[in-house]
Amino acid sequence: MPKVSNEDRRRDQAGRAAIARLSKPIRGRTLAAQLFVLLSAGLSFVPYLALVWLGDIFLQAQEAGVAADARHADEVLRLLLAGFVLKLTFHAVALAITHFADLRLRLTIRRGIVERLGQAPLAWFGRNDSGSLRSAIQDDTKTVHTVIAHAPVDLLNGLVSPLVLLLFMFALNWRLALVGIATVPIYVLLYGSSMKDMGPKTAEMNAQLAAVSSTMVELVAGIKVVKAFAKTGEAHERYTRAATTFADTYWEWCAPMIGLCSVAAEFVSMPLLLLVNLCGGGLLLWADLATLPQILACTLIAIVLPGAMMTVANITWSYQLAGSAAERLVALLDTPILPEAAHPAPAPGEASVSLEDVSYSYGGTQALDGVSLELRPNSLTALIGPSGSGKSTLASLVARFDDPDSGSVKLGGVDLRELSSDALYDRVSFVLQDSMLLNASVRRNIALGRPDASLDQVREAARLAQIDDLVMSLPKGYDTVLGSDWSPSGGEGQRLSIARAILSDAPVLIMDEATAFADPDSELEIQRALMGLVRGRTVLVIAHRLNSIIGADQIAVMERGRIVALGTHETLQNNAHYQALLRQGDFPLDTHGKEAPDA
């Protein structure tokens, strides 16, 4: 148990640190808002003061047997009104300040995250799910804003208002004030004793709730599997057990507190406070130590004080909730970035690529282990090998999705790390399995890398990519907005991204051969588009079928992060690794086509 509690405490502290860091840019504004809240809360006593003064006016009049002094009473009413207007103004100003600060804060955090991620290695995006980024941008910033922008203000208000009332009580009549708070210590004592071990208990509850949550996820997400293998009973059983464990522990924790809390609450209940305050007040009045208006004011304040204390407790709790959201945002803001060369080398002229003794690992997996490879200008190199052998990783390092742990990747003899990213991506483009289209017009999507391209140039690229006819047949043609006006099929999307690569005209192309077979409905069109793209470039292909790349200038056979064989289809014929691949049939040669009639 103490272990859990330590972990809980650490998390709590990390959350607080994260909140403090995120709120730094608006600290000044928060302070200003707090100042106004202080002023607003400071005026809470005004209605009670008005009660006392008006009471004095009316009672004096009654004793004297004359009509109440209307002018005097009006003055008090004006004071009440003025107090209200001032309080409202201060409150509104504080709100306006926090809302503005909040707006700015959200923008700053989001821009910060986006800018940071814009410098992160591209490999980061492959490893992280965009859904969690969306929830960070949308939900976490919202959770955090409540705590950063509103909590300091609400908390201060919650603390100061009752304090002001308490001080007012003492200033008005200290004896009555003592009567007013007489039962509070009993309440605090009883309630406090029930709250013992709250921290570790909460941590235990959270752990059990997490078990409930994960067994439910497993039951639902795996429902097809559990039904198909008649395991519904077991998965259901696991969930029910987790839920029952939680319910039992929760019950054990709460049951003893229920009686205690119920009793404690009665010590600050309205009828009891009324009784105590009116009795005490009555005695003091008879001893001439208090007036009726004072008694009324103090009784009424005594009734509202306990509630105000609860508000503070609730706000403190919302702080804990926001801690983990803040931590997630801070982690995003601290995403490691790919260093940009301070003094970029001049752009290389030659479209050759060389990898020299490159090693790369992530998450404990050695993805590449001392790989060397030369890509001559205008040559086509294919990477083949079983899944997980490092083909994609190797290709992605050429486009600098990340830097190698050791060794170097050079473009035209210049290390990628010494090139500016502009210079790099002027020379290297890629067509991968995901076609990466923006929710923007077709024209904008194709011309993303060359915003100044004319419509004719865009159309020419689209023609080569076998998509111009289709785009022209759409009602809005090249102004058709993807996603809103038109949802392209997988194959159509691929051809748009091929058109983009054609227009950007980089001399080095990295591609995944699977794109050619991404959509059975339009394979032929995609294949024609790819032929248009590879012509006249230095190409590196991640290949899945030997048949497609049999005529490559260079075939590199990969296995467990190494290149185990290198040559052409002819020179590799007797290579053991190459033969093994052929034998396994993992890279089907032309087996269907031969038997197809008149194709």
Added chain:
Amino acid sequence: MRSTGLLERFRRFMTERDRAMNRSGMACCVLSGALAGVSLSVMMPAAAALQSGSPQWGLDFPAWMAVLAAIALSSCTLSFFGTKLGYTAGLGFMRNMQVLVGNKVSRLPLGWFGAKSAGRLSRMVTQEMLSTGQAVAYFIGGLAKSSSAALVFCLGGWLWSWQLGLVLTAAIPAVFLLLKLAQACIGRCSAIESPAEQELASRVVEFAQCQAALRACHAGSDYRELRDGFDSCYRAGHRGLWWGVLGNAISGMSVQLVLVAMVTLVCRLGLTGTAGPLESVVMIGCSLRFATLLNDIGPAVFGMEERRQMLDALDEVMDAPEMDMPEQSRQPQDSSVELEGVDFSYVRGTQVLSGISLKAPARSMLAIVGPSGCGKTTIVKLVARFYDACAGSVRVGGVDVRELGCEELFRQVSFVFQDVYLFNDSLRNNVLIARPQASEEELERAAELAGVSEIVQRLPEGWDTACGEGGRALSGGERQRVSIARALLKQAPIVLFDEATSALDAENEANITRSMAALRQRSTLVVVAHKLETIKMADQIVVLNASGRVVERGSHEELLAAGGSYRDFWNKRCASARWRLA
């Protein structure tokens, strides 16, 4: 009030005992609240008696205090029991609700579950369970207490003086109207902000998903659409801001405003002599207390709204239609699969399948081909009874699937679908789940055929590798191999196979072909087919068109000879399979 209906909806999730406790607890709360209201009303004559020294309504101050003591004692006792019963019933609600949702989930048809179901349901039985449980435990009871106190106090006001009664009564709608207004303002604020917020969030997701392309196009984190997203989000935030400030200001100040009005009004009554001086003082005090009472009730009523939405979601799950299950499952005669005149639509009005009739005799292989989106996958899902057909019948072994018990159906049927779920357990257990009593040799044989052995050899921890939540530790292709190994191991008489459309699994092709050959030796095989190898292997091929109708059927040779749409399809696919990049 709406909360009575709400209470019944909460009680649906309680046991009979908890329901009784909840009822008596509520009764205690309402009564103790009423007595608290009486005690507040007693303050009026008591204060008057105290000040004037003469009896009010026949009782002097000490007598009033005795009355107050009696009321306080009974109110506190009732409230104690109300709180205690409420908490107990609340905890019971939490326990029972978790169980009920779990039971329901295991009875829902497979088709009910979507991509978001897991997250939604797990939130339901954790955070929302706590929140609704707290509502039952003390929130509703507290609300009932302060509401009945306010009502009784208001009545007491009328008894004491009609002027006070009028002022107090008028205050109730005033506060609620102001709070409604505040809510409307805040709602307006989020209505202005949220479209831009949504848009920006989508842009950021796009920014992440297309980052490689963006960077290749020198756009990175600074491209026009994203910039516009930020700008319009900020502008919308600015526009909405004033509504938000206004709404928050009103909600924070509504009670104060009503209070100032009440005090001013009472003061006028006192000054004009309509109310006596002593009465006026007490009335001002009462107004003050009444205002703070309303301050507690108002936000609580609106807070219930949030819980009501959670209950709506809960009810939606609990009321989701279950599939009719036969009391006694019939026995399938063989392992044939047959569809007769089947129509199906997910959404009323958009027919996915129309008049589908097909039959795969026992131990034969049937391939379904057709353009994407023509309903091929739906057919195999109907056989596994993810959904029931809208018309016609789906038969397994000659028996309509609706007359088969769930266990019997899945004794007959096994499937390999595109979305494969792995449990966060070892690789071995994830395969063995199909038949835990399988021998080591059987496991190895299935693994070898499906290509799982290759994964086992490559991973440092082999068979004991943890698959991660949902199987994240493995790639999509690898997960599919595990799924195939499961089907091989289970040895079900009928296997439904949905081949992946994409070529991402080119490496898997040999595994899949090999596994299918093994499967068809023992089982009836129904395949949604894309790979030419698979299609050619089938005994019978059914061709669907884009509108979900069968246009051709027959063996590969028959269909080629027929020269219809299948032949075009085949030729085109063959040409593309021969494609050479170099």
